[in-house]
Amino acid sequence: NAGVMQNPRHLVRRRGQEARLRCSPMKGHSHVYWYRQLPEEGLKFMVYLQKENIIDESGMPKERFSAEFPKEGPSILRIQQVVRGDSAAYFCASSPLGTSGRKETQYFGPGTRLLVL
Amino acid sequence: KNEVEQSPQNLTAQEGEFITINCSYSVGISALHWLQQHPGGGIVSLFMLSSGKKKHGRLIATINIQEKHSSLHITASHPRDSAVYICAVIVTGNQFYFGTGTSLTVIP
Numbered sequence: 001n002a003g004v005m006q007n008p009r010h011l012v013r014r015r016g017q018e019a020r021l022r023c024s025p026m027k028g029h030s031h032v033y034w035y036r037q038l039p040e041e042g043l044k045f046m047v048y049l050q051k052e053n054i055i056d057e058s059g060m061p062k063e064r065f066s067a068e069f070p071k072e073g074p075s076i077l078r079i080q081q082v083v084r085g086d087s088a089a090y091f092c093a094s095s096p097l098g099t100s101g102r103k104e105t106q107y108f109g110p111g112t113r114l115l116v117l
Numbered sequence: 118k119n120e121v122e123q124s125p126q127n128l129t130a131q132e133g134e135f136i137t138i139n140c141s142y143s144v145g146i147s148a149l150h151w152l153q154q155h156p157g158g159g160i161v162s163l164f165m166l167s168s169g170k171k172k173h174g175r176l177i178a179t180i181n182i183q184e185k186h187s188s189l190h191i192t193a194s195h196p197r198d199s200a201v202y203i204c205a206v207i208v209t210g211n212q213f214y215f216g217t218g219t220s221l222t223v224i225p
Contacts, residue, residue: 033213035215041217042203042215042216042217042218043203043205043213045214045215048212056212058212059212089158091160093160105162105165106150107162108152108160108161108162110158110159111158111159111160113158
Protein backbone atom coordinates (compact mmCIF):
# COMPACT_ATOMS: atom_id res chain seq x y z
CA ASN A 1 0.00 0.00 0.00
CA ALA A 2 1.77 3.11 -1.23
CA GLY A 3 1.94 6.04 1.12
CA VAL A 4 0.75 9.56 0.47
CA MET A 5 2.37 10.86 -2.68
CA GLN A 6 3.06 14.43 -3.55
CA ASN A 7 4.44 15.89 -6.72
CA PRO A 8 6.45 17.63 -7.66
CA ARG A 9 8.86 17.33 -4.76
CA HIS A 10 10.49 20.60 -5.72
CA LEU A 11 8.96 23.44 -7.70
CA VAL A 12 10.55 26.68 -8.78
CA ARG A 13 8.38 29.53 -10.02
CA ARG A 14 8.92 33.15 -10.89
CA ARG A 15 6.80 35.82 -9.30
CA GLY A 16 3.41 36.03 -10.98
CA GLN A 17 3.35 32.45 -12.22
CA GLU A 18 0.98 29.75 -11.05
CA ALA A 19 1.96 26.80 -8.86
CA ARG A 20 0.00 23.55 -8.86
CA LEU A 21 0.78 21.03 -6.16
CA ARG A 22 -0.63 17.53 -6.29
CA CYS A 23 -1.40 15.08 -3.55
CA SER A 24 -2.49 11.47 -3.98
CA PRO A 25 -3.82 10.11 -0.69
CA MET A 26 -3.24 6.61 0.55
CA LYS A 27 -5.51 4.02 -0.98
CA GLY A 28 -8.84 3.98 0.79
CA HIS A 29 -8.38 7.41 2.36
CA SER A 30 -11.13 9.91 1.66
CA HIS A 31 -9.83 12.85 3.72
CA VAL A 32 -7.02 15.15 2.60
CA TYR A 33 -5.36 17.97 4.50
CA TRP A 34 -2.92 20.59 3.31
CA TYR A 35 -0.36 22.24 5.57
CA ARG A 36 2.28 24.89 4.96
CA GLN A 37 5.62 25.17 6.66
CA LEU A 38 7.25 28.53 6.14
CA PRO A 39 11.03 28.77 6.55
CA GLU A 40 12.00 28.78 10.23
CA GLU A 41 8.35 28.40 11.26
CA GLY A 42 6.11 25.58 12.33
CA LEU A 43 3.45 23.81 10.33
CA LYS A 44 0.17 25.60 9.77
CA PHE A 45 -3.13 24.07 8.76
CA MET A 46 -4.50 25.32 5.46
CA VAL A 47 -7.47 23.27 4.31
CA TYR A 48 -9.33 20.01 4.91
CA LEU A 49 -11.13 18.31 2.05
CA GLN A 50 -13.17 15.24 1.41
CA LYS A 51 -13.97 14.02 -2.07
CA GLU A 52 -15.59 16.90 -3.98
CA ASN A 53 -16.07 18.92 -0.79
CA ILE A 54 -14.10 21.54 1.11
CA ILE A 55 -14.82 20.89 4.78
CA ASP A 56 -12.63 23.52 6.45
CA GLU A 57 -10.60 26.17 4.65
CA SER A 58 -10.07 28.45 7.62
CA GLY A 59 -6.29 28.33 7.20
CA MET A 60 -6.25 29.26 3.53
CA PRO A 61 -5.20 32.77 2.51
CA LYS A 62 -8.24 34.57 1.15
CA GLU A 63 -6.72 35.37 -2.21
CA ARG A 64 -4.71 33.43 -4.80
CA PHE A 65 -4.99 30.07 -3.03
CA SER A 66 -7.50 27.37 -3.85
CA ALA A 67 -7.79 23.65 -3.27
CA GLU A 68 -9.84 20.84 -4.69
CA PHE A 69 -10.21 17.11 -4.27
CA PRO A 70 -12.14 15.81 -7.27
CA LYS A 71 -14.02 12.56 -7.45
CA GLU A 72 -11.23 11.13 -9.58
CA GLY A 73 -7.59 12.04 -9.37
CA PRO A 74 -5.36 13.75 -6.85
CA SER A 75 -6.05 16.71 -4.64
CA ILE A 76 -4.67 19.94 -6.06
CA LEU A 77 -3.45 22.99 -4.18
CA ARG A 78 -3.27 25.89 -6.58
CA ILE A 79 -1.47 29.14 -5.96
CA GLN A 80 -2.03 31.87 -8.51
CA GLN A 81 0.33 34.78 -9.11
CA VAL A 82 2.91 33.49 -6.66
CA VAL A 83 4.96 35.89 -4.56
CA ARG A 84 8.23 35.32 -2.75
CA GLY A 85 6.38 34.93 0.55
CA ASP A 86 4.72 31.78 -0.83
CA SER A 87 8.10 30.00 -0.73
CA ALA A 88 7.58 27.18 1.73
CA ALA A 89 7.17 23.45 2.12
CA TYR A 90 3.62 22.31 1.48
CA PHE A 91 2.62 19.04 3.07
CA CYS A 92 -0.39 16.94 2.34
CA ALA A 93 -1.79 14.34 4.71
CA SER A 94 -4.59 11.85 4.34
CA SER A 95 -6.72 9.83 6.69
CA PRO A 96 -9.43 7.24 6.32
CA LEU A 97 -13.06 7.92 7.09
CA GLY A 98 -13.51 7.76 10.84
CA THR A 99 -16.41 5.93 12.41
CA SER A 100 -18.75 7.63 14.89
CA GLY A 101 -16.68 10.81 14.86
CA ARG A 102 -13.51 8.99 15.88
CA LYS A 103 -10.37 10.80 14.90
CA GLU A 104 -8.09 8.88 12.61
CA THR A 105 -4.34 9.14 12.27
CA GLN A 106 -3.15 11.33 9.46
CA TYR A 107 -0.39 10.09 7.19
CA PHE A 108 1.88 12.71 5.71
CA GLY A 109 3.32 12.98 2.25
CA PRO A 110 6.95 13.96 1.63
CA GLY A 111 6.04 17.55 0.86
CA THR A 112 6.55 19.91 -2.06
CA ARG A 113 9.22 22.57 -1.66
CA LEU A 114 8.12 25.66 -3.51
CA LEU A 115 10.68 28.33 -4.26
CA VAL A 116 9.52 31.59 -5.78
CA LEU A 117 12.24 33.60 -7.45
CA LYS B 118 0.44 33.19 22.31
CA ASN B 119 0.57 29.84 20.54
CA GLU B 120 -2.09 27.31 21.33
CA VAL B 121 0.65 24.67 21.57
CA GLU B 122 3.94 25.20 23.35
CA GLN B 123 6.86 22.79 23.25
CA SER B 124 9.98 22.61 25.34
CA PRO B 125 12.83 22.56 24.93
CA GLN B 126 13.22 24.16 21.51
CA ASN B 127 16.62 22.56 21.03
CA LEU B 128 18.07 19.53 22.73
CA THR B 129 21.47 17.87 22.42
CA ALA B 130 22.01 14.50 24.04
CA GLN B 131 24.69 11.85 24.19
CA GLU B 132 23.88 8.49 22.67
CA GLY B 133 22.13 6.31 25.18
CA GLU B 134 20.57 9.10 27.21
CA PHE B 135 16.90 9.20 28.16
CA ILE B 136 15.16 12.11 26.48
CA THR B 137 11.95 13.93 27.33
CA ILE B 138 10.17 16.48 25.19
CA ASN B 139 7.21 18.33 26.63
CA CYS B 140 4.08 19.76 25.06
CA SER B 141 1.49 21.99 26.70
CA TYR B 142 -1.66 23.22 25.03
CA SER B 143 -4.32 25.74 25.91
CA VAL B 144 -7.32 24.55 23.90
CA GLY B 145 -9.76 21.72 24.27
CA ILE B 146 -8.64 18.85 22.11
CA SER B 147 -9.96 15.57 20.85
CA ALA B 148 -6.54 14.02 20.26
CA LEU B 149 -2.84 14.82 20.14
CA HIS B 150 -0.19 13.75 17.65
CA TRP B 151 3.54 13.48 18.00
CA LEU B 152 5.24 13.92 14.64
CA GLN B 153 8.84 13.41 13.60
CA GLN B 154 10.37 15.51 10.84
CA HIS B 155 13.66 14.24 9.50
CA PRO B 156 16.45 16.52 8.26
CA GLY B 157 15.29 15.82 4.70
CA GLY B 158 11.90 17.23 5.62
CA GLY B 159 9.64 14.19 5.56
CA ILE B 160 7.06 13.94 8.33
CA VAL B 161 6.09 10.76 10.12
CA SER B 162 3.29 10.42 12.62
CA LEU B 163 4.70 8.65 15.69
CA PHE B 164 1.67 8.56 17.94
CA MET B 165 -1.91 9.69 18.13
CA LEU B 166 -3.34 9.63 21.63
CA SER B 167 -6.28 11.00 23.52
CA SER B 168 -5.60 9.54 26.95
CA GLY B 169 -3.04 7.61 28.95
CA LYS B 170 0.13 6.27 27.43
CA LYS B 171 1.37 4.60 24.27
CA LYS B 172 4.64 2.81 23.60
CA HIS B 173 6.33 1.93 20.34
CA GLY B 174 9.81 0.50 20.54
CA ARG B 175 12.00 3.01 22.37
CA LEU B 176 9.38 5.74 22.16
CA ILE B 177 6.78 6.42 24.83
CA ALA B 178 4.09 9.10 24.70
CA THR B 179 1.91 10.16 27.59
CA ILE B 180 -0.92 12.63 27.88
CA ASN B 181 -2.69 14.22 30.85
CA ILE B 182 -5.94 15.70 29.57
CA GLN B 183 -6.75 17.50 32.84
CA GLU B 184 -3.38 19.25 32.89
CA LYS B 185 -3.32 19.75 29.11
CA HIS B 186 0.14 18.30 28.86
CA SER B 187 1.88 15.57 26.91
CA SER B 188 5.38 14.18 26.95
CA LEU B 189 7.40 12.22 24.43
CA HIS B 190 10.15 10.05 25.87
CA ILE B 191 12.96 8.36 23.99
CA THR B 192 14.86 5.66 25.84
CA ALA B 193 18.43 4.67 24.90
CA SER B 194 18.66 7.50 22.37
CA HIS B 195 20.56 6.93 19.14
CA PRO B 196 21.97 9.33 16.52
CA ARG B 197 19.27 8.22 14.10
CA ASP B 198 16.73 9.75 16.49
CA SER B 199 18.09 13.17 15.51
CA ALA B 200 15.14 15.02 14.04
CA VAL B 201 12.58 17.68 14.82
CA TYR B 202 9.74 16.43 17.00
CA ILE B 203 6.45 18.24 16.63
CA CYS B 204 3.44 18.16 18.91
CA ALA B 205 0.11 18.72 17.18
CA VAL B 206 -3.34 18.89 18.74
CA ILE B 207 -6.63 18.21 17.00
CA VAL B 208 -9.38 20.65 17.84
CA THR B 209 -12.67 21.06 15.98
CA GLY B 210 -13.24 18.82 13.02
CA ASN B 211 -9.85 17.66 11.93
CA GLN B 212 -7.94 20.90 12.26
CA PHE B 213 -4.48 20.72 13.76
CA TYR B 214 -2.60 23.26 15.80
CA PHE B 215 1.14 22.61 15.74
CA GLY B 216 3.91 23.35 18.16
CA THR B 217 7.05 24.91 16.73
CA GLY B 218 8.99 21.72 17.25
CA THR B 219 11.91 20.48 19.29
CA SER B 220 15.14 19.98 17.40
CA LEU B 221 16.93 16.94 18.81
CA THR B 222 20.55 16.09 18.10
CA VAL B 223 21.95 12.86 19.49
CA ILE B 224 25.73 12.74 19.50
CA PRO B 225 27.51 9.39 19.16
